[in-house]
Amino acid sequence: MGRVGEVTAGESWGFPQAEGTGGGSVVRRILLGSQLRRLRESRGITREAAGYSIRASESKISRMELGRVSFKARDVEDLLTLYGVSDEAERASLLGLAREANVAGWWHSFGDVLPGWFQTYIGLEGAASLIRIYEVQFVHGLLQTEAYAHAVVSRGIPDAPKAEIERRVALRLERQKILVSERAPLFHAVLDEAALRRPYGDRSVMRGQLEHLVEISERPNITLQVMPFSFGGHAGEGGAFTMLRFPESDLQDLVYLEQLTSALYLDKREEVALYERVMTRLQQDSPDPDGTRDLLRGLLQHS
Known part of the structure; x- marks a missing residue:
């Protein structure tokens, strides 16, 4: 997400904002x-x-x-x-x-800019073995360049002091480290083409972001696909969502839905299964990773 979670501040696994999270596990x-x-x-x-x-x-x-x-x-x-x-x-x-x-997580030090409810998500994101996302508005937070993240945060909270914007960008960059860590999760992203065409920052920022997507999509744990405008209507009509799977057998898959001032976690089997079907259709209907890189290079040529 590069969305409200780090711009403002949900509900946690079907219950209200977690108490005493303080960045604990x-x-x-x-x-x-x-x-x-x-x-x-x-x-x-x-x-x-x-x-x-x-x-x-x-x-x-x-x-x-x-x-x-x-x-x-x-x-x-x-x-x-x-x-x-x-x-x-x-x-x-x-x-x-x-x-x-009770051990504090790394994100505890960002408590000044990190809503308590989003701490829950970061803890879950960091523990997941598989992260699948569909994004419409902009490039997902885990895939953003520093310049693009800066533009997204600045647009989201235009009246924030420069120091606060820098802290929020630093938090996002710190989150991205999970994708290149020794225990990196599998990450499968489907981005709507709208997320790539909507400008954040100037032309150089957008070019840098597109180049970064091409580069990072080559990583073995990352699968990137783009749902092109040319496909027309598609399964993701419900909007952006994230699916998390954990290595612990005691934890069910869950779906994370972020809203303007809150978020929802869905873990009922029938609800998760519905999002599973939507994600599968998005993956099937989007160009494969090679086709996606061709699409990204085409956007670069015209940027």
Whole structure:
């Protein structure tokens, strides 16, 4: 996204803005929460009873199980005892997960320009093994050059001080490092041709962006396709979206939909399956990566 997530500030996995995120490991919180919920349910213990055991409310247990709050080691220890988890190896594993869940992520240092709700997304993005996106308005944030990102941010918040714009651009460039890291995810992007023709910055900025897309599309973990105007109406009529898949079997695929001042995370199987079909059709109906590079070179010749 190069959209509102880093220009303004959602909902997190079907629930409101995550509490106490502070850049902690979103995925580990969700994993630990889901394991604690399964342990509680397997013992037939109510949330109210679990809350009483750690001197907390039922709603606190609910937030913990949804991964919406940080975890205190003492609370996790008491809950494991209540749930009958006596095996030292299992306890150590879950307590270790609790410690890891509270470790601040790199994006914590950008808290001055990063909305709390978008921290959740960055944590999920960084943990994904497969990222698939469809973008209409502009080139996706993970694929933007510094000059293009600067133009997008400046257009999005024209009254922002120069220092704030630079911080937001720096955040975007830092996010892009996941694509070239040792554990880089597979990244499959379908850009509508409109995103390439809508100018951000001057001609040199747009040329630099197009050249960057040609270059980065050669990376083995990146598949780039462009849905051309010539195709006419297509499956992406619902607008931009992102699909995330995780290496952990406990986490379902999810769809991220960003709005002007919030975002939605969809993880119901039937909803994810619908977006899966749309993404598949977009991929099938767009030129393949080689054809896309030809399209990009054609745009460069006329830019």
